[in-house]
Each structure stands twice: as structure tokens, then as C-alpha cells.
Amino acid sequence: MTGARCGRRSLSNAVSVVIVGGGHGGFQAAASLRAEGYDGSITIYGEEPHLPYQRPPLSKGMLLGKQEERHAILRPAEFYATQRIEVVRGRRIASLAELPPSDWVILATGARNRALPRDGVFYLRTLGETAEIKQRLADARDVAIIGGGFIGLEVAAAARALGKDVTVYEAGPRLMGRVVAPVVSDYFLAQHEARGVRVVLNSTAAPEADLIVAGIGVVPNDELAREAGLAVGNGIAVDEFLRTSDPRIFAIGDCAEYPNPYAGARVRLESVQNAVDQAACVARAICGRPAAYDAVPWFWSDQFDIHLQMTGIATGFDRTVTRGDVASNKFSVFYYRGGELRAVDSINRAAEHMTARKLIAARARVTPEQAADESFDLKSAILAG
Amino acid sequence: MPNITYISHTGASRTVDVLQGDSIMEGAVQNNVDGIVGACGGNLQCATCHVYVDAACLPTLDPMDPDEDSMLESAAAPRQMNSRLSCQIRVRPEHDGCTVRTPESQ
Numbered sequence: 001m002t003g004a005r006c007g008r009r010s011l012s013n014a015v016s017v018v019i020v021g022g023g024h025g026g027f028q029a030a031a032s033l034r035a036e037g038y039d040g041s042i043t044i045y046g047e048e049p050h051l052p053y054q055r056p057p058l059s060k061g062m063l064l065g066k067q068e069e070r071h072a073i074l075r076p077a078e079f080y081a082t083q084r085i086e087v088v089r090g091r092r093i094a095s096l097a098e099l100p101p102s103d104w105v106i107l108a109t110g111a112r113n114r115a116l117p118r119d120g121v122f123y124l125r126t127l128g129e130t131a132e133i134k135q136r137l138a139d140a141r142d143v144a145i146i147g148g149g150f151i152g153l154e155v156a157a158a159a160r161a162l163g164k165d166v167t168v169y170e171a172g173p174r175l176m177g178r179v180v181a182p183v184v185s186d187y188f189l190a191q192h193e194a195r196g197v198r199v200v201l202n203s204t205a206a207p208e209a210d211l212i213v214a215g216i217g218v219v220p221n222d223e224l225a226r227e228a229g230l231a232v233g234n235g236i237a238v239d240e241f242l243r244t245s246d247p248r249i250f251a252i253g254d255c256a257e258y259p260n261p262y263a264g265a266r267v268r269l270e271s272v273q274n275a276v277d278q279a280a281c282v283a284r285a286i287c288g289r290p291a292a293y294d295a296v297p298w299f300w301s302d303q304f305d306i307h308l309q310m311t312g313i314a315t316g317f318d319r320t321v322t323r324g325d326v327a328s329n330k331f332s333v334f335y336y337r338g339g340e341l342r343a344v345d346s347i348n349r350a351a352e353h354m355t356a357r358k359l360i361a362a363r364a365r366v367t368p369e370q371a372a373d374e375s376f377d378l379k380s381a382i383l384a385g
Numbered sequence: 386m387p388n389i390t391y392i393s394h395t396g397a398s399r400t401v402d403v404l405q406g407d408s409i410m411e412g413a414v415q416n417n418v419d420g421i422v423g424a425c426g427g428n429l430q431c432a433t434c435h436v437y438v439d440a441a442c443l444p445t446l447d448p449m450d451p452d453e454d455s456m457l458e459s460a461a462a463p464r465q466m467n468s469r470l471s472c473q474i475r476v477r478p479e480h481d482g483c484t485v486r487t488p489e490s491q
């Protein structure tokens with residue numbers, strides 16, 4: 001791959017990058033290109049009416065009224081002006097053929113919420129939807145949440161904190177069952193129930209309530225890639241350099257399926273970390289410094305006053321051990337697969353989470369016995385590699 | 386509104402009004418001040434909001450909690466005695482006139 005000569009005064013003004021999708025990944029790709037010294041033109045096309053914003057506050061502080069729209073907006077308009085980044089808002093790209101000619105295209109189209117085949121259900125992904133749910137929440141007495149995943153549980157926690165009568169309906173046998181071990185599911189079930197949230201597991205009932213919010217997973221926005229004949233799997237298929245089957249076109253963030261070295265498999269992740277680090281990786285590739293994407297995955301979820309932080313990829317784990325006492329509300333769960341440490345979930349243990357990121361990055365050897373033993377210094381295992 | 390001055394590693398200085406209750410990180414980001422990234426939106430997840438707080442201002446700050454302390458260990462630039470994560474500093478009237486310096490890397 002020949003890159004633009006970033007950071008040098010050269011022909012680079014003739015170079016252009018077009019980004020489709022003005023969310024977290026699209027913003028970061030543009031910002032990282034400038035930080036790398038890329039001097040060509042950058043245009044972001046986004047279908048939403050807002051400047052790029054971050055989504056985590058939508059299901060947390062914003063529902064509670066602790067954060068406003070301006071806290072979610074990633075950068076003010078002056079940033080894009082001073083960085084010479086053109087943001088075309090309210091423009092949905094229906095085909096890559098619509099785009100002006102460019103040297104590189106970055107697809108950062110994200111994902112959309114999976115919808116239920118019924119009316120009267122609200123979904124949470126955009127600022128507009130957040131405002132609508134917040135307003136309806138104010139008038140609602142009871143709230144039904146369909147889906148006991150991260151977003152559903154965060155909305156449940158916010159609604160309960162606002163004094164609503166809240167019930168969560170989860171189709172599976174446990175909460176967040178797709179991603180966490182039973183010990184973590186059980187802990188969150190007990191915490192939600194202790195704060196007055198009703199949880200109905202193994203339920204596909206169609207509940208009635210003043211407000212019904214569903215968080216039942218997402219569908220990657222890969223139609224542009226399909227239409228252009230690019231390879232698509234569970235999302236837009238890219239290689240380890242995040243290139244689609246057309247090497248001029250990259251895909252990053254929620255819409256991209258890529259080979260993840262920590263999972264040993266192709267995955268599509270939905271996290272801020274994934275969008276931000278992949279954006280930076282693509283910016284370096286465009287600047288002529290391609291490297292296989294290898295950033296440690298991490299994610300967080302806040303429910304009531306409980307901070308859940310996760311790192312690594314737990315999929316396919318065959319053993320877990322718990323470090324610390326669950327009853328103390330501060331513990332971590334270590335996930336193993338074939339004897340190797342694959343992931344760590346930390347509950348109210350921020351320092352251990354940071355150590356865990358380093359353990360996962362270093363592919364460190366920590367035996368289940370060491371992980372369970374609080375007198376064992378985890379940091380010593382990072383150094384040992 | 387309290388005034389906060391941000392000085393970059395090259396010496397460039399910007400003074401902006403930060404809304405009371407917003408963090409020093411948010412004050413930088415919303416006013417397009419360079420040198421602070423704030424990748425996690427102030428959730429103590431990224432350490433890309435690292436600043437060095439000027440001595441005159443240090444006594445006005447609340448002590449850092451253990452999570453901030455452990456997160457600072459992961460900051461890209463060297464940690465110093467006056468290192469803080471600016472997303473954890475909520476601006477109050479007594480912070481008026483504070484100066485923070487941003488590191489070379491976040």
C-alpha cells in the first residue's frame with residue numbers, strides 16, 4: 001500500500017479522503033489523519049443532523065439529566081474549520097457511486113438497532129431518540145425494557161433511579177448472556193433486583209407499559225459495501241489492515257468484521273475503543289505506515305453506581321475464576337480458553353482492569369490459581385510476559 | 386464563569402470560560418483547545434485527558450480518588466507530582482484563574 005506522505009510538504013494537497021458515517025469512528029479517523037500530519041482534503045458524510053457525537057452518555061448521564069447534548073458532541077464546529085475537515089451533515093449516502101472521486105474511502109457507518117415487529121416500542125441510538133425517551137420517561141409511571149443487554153440494563157437503571165416502576169424482559173436465561181459469565185450475570189441480576197427493578201428471564205412476552213424501550217442487538221450498516229460488491233460477512237469484511245476487498249476502501253467500527261488476534265477469529269465489535277483505535281490504525285495506513293490492527297479490546301458499562309469494565313474477548317471460554325469476594329461488590333472474573341487467559345471483567349475494580357488490559361495485551365501467562373489468589377501480584381505476570 | 390488557562394507543550398496558551406460543573410477536559414474539548422483528547426468522554430477509561438496543574442491551583446483541587454490514581458499510571462506522557470486527569474476536575478468558582486499544562490502526548 002503506498003500512502004500519502006503525511007507530515008511533509010509535498011504533493012499531498014492533491015490527496016483526498018472521504019469518510020462515510022459521521023459518528024465516533026468517522027470523527028476519529030479525520031482527527032487522527034490530521035494528527036498524523038495528513039495534509040490533503042477530508043470530507044465526512046453523515047446522515048444525522050448533528051456534528052459527530054459519542055453515544056455512551058445517551059443511555060447513562062443524559063437520561064438522568066446529568067449530561068446534556070453539548071457533553072456528547074465530540075468537538076465544536078471550530079474544530080472542523082481549523083482542522084480543514086468538511087462535515088456534510090444530514091446526507092445519507094445510498095451508493096458509493098455518489099461519492100466524489102477520492103484516493104481513499106473510509107466506511108464508518110456503524111450499526112442500527114434491531115427492531116421488533118410491533119409498534120409503540122422505542123429504541124436508543126441517536127440524540128433524537130434519547131430526547132424522545134427522556135421526555136416520555138418523565139411522564140411514564142411504568143417502564144418495560146425488552147432485552148437484558150448493556151443498553152437495556154443501563155436504561156433500566158436510569159429509569160429506576162428516576163423512580164419509575166421498571167421491568168426488564170430478557171429472552172435468554174440470564175442477563176448480558178451473550179458476553180459475560182454466569183457469575184457476572186447473577187451479580188447484576190441481584191443488584192438490579194435489590195434496587196427494585198423486576199427482571200423476567202426466558203421471556204418473549206410482548207409487555208405493555210407507559211414506555212417500552214427495546215435493546216435487542218444491532219444490525220451492521222453494510223448495505224453500501226454490498227451494493228458496491230465488496231465482501232461482507234457479519235458486517236463489512238476487512239483484512240488485518242482494515243481494508244475491504246477493494247484496498248482503497250477501509251471499514252472501521254461497528255460496521256466492520258475483522259480478524260481479531262485476541263479472539264483468534266473474525267469478529268465485529270461495538271465499542272468506543274474499537275472505533276477509536278481502528279480509526280487511528282487506518283489514519284496511519286493512509287499516511288504510509290500500515291500495521292496490522294492489534295489493539296486490546298476494552299469496554300465499559302455503568303449501571304446504577306456499578307462500574308463494569310471488560311477487556312479481551314471472552315467468546316468460547318471454558319473456565320472462569322473469580323478474584324475477590326463478590327459480596328464485597330469489588331471483584332474480577334478471569335476467562336480462560338484452553339488454559340489461556342482470554343478476557344477479564346472487573347466490577348468496581350478500575351486499577352485491576354487497567355492491569356488486566358496489560359495482561360491481555362502481553363498475552364501474559366496467569367494461571368487460574370494465580371488469578372484467584374489475591375496475594376498474587378498480577379503486575380509481575382505482565383513483566384514475565 | 387471560571388477562567389481556565391491551558392498551556393500546550395510548545396507554550397501556546399488559551400484562556401477560556403468553562404461552565405461551572407463542567408470538567409476541565411470538557412472545557413478544552415468544547416472550546417477547541419488542543420492537547421486534551423478525552424477519548425472516553427470523561428469516564429476514567431482512557432487517560433487521554435492528562436494535565437499538569439500549576440502549583441497555585443493545586444490547593445483548590447479535591448484529592449484524587451484511587452481510580453484516577455491508577456488510571457494516571459497508564460498516561461502516555463510521564464506522570465509528575467502535579468499530574469491529574471482533567472475529566473475528573475469539575476470546575477467551581479475557586480478554580481477561576483487556574484492554569485493547566487498539557488503534555489506532549491496523550
Ligand SMILES: Cc1cc2nc3c(=O)[nH]c(=O)nc-3n(C[C@H](O)[C@H](O)[C@H](O)COP(=O)(O)OP(=O)(O)OC[C@H]3O[C@@H](n4cnc5c(N)ncnc54)[C@H](O)[C@@H]3O)c2cc1C
Pocket residue numbers: 020021022023024025026045046047048054055056057058059091092093094108109110111124125126151221224252253254255269270271272273275298299300301302
Ligand atoms: C446507547 C448506547 C450506549 C453505548 N455505550 C457504550 C459504552 O458505554 N462504552 C462503549 O465502549 N461503547 C458504547 N456504545 C457503543 C459505541 O457508541 C459504538 O461502538 C460506537 O459509536 C461505534 O462507532 P462507529 O463510528 O462505528 O458508529 P457510530 O458512532 O454509530 O456512527 C455511525 C454513523 O454513520 C451514519 N451512517 C450510517 N450509514 C450512513 C450512510 N449510508 N450515509 C451517511 N451516514 C451514515 C450513522 O447515522 C451514524 O451517525 C454505546 C452505544 C449506544 C447506542
Ligand code: FES
Pocket residue numbers: 410422423424425426427428429430431432433434456470471472473
Ligand atoms: S477523558 Fe478518559 S480518562 Fe479522562
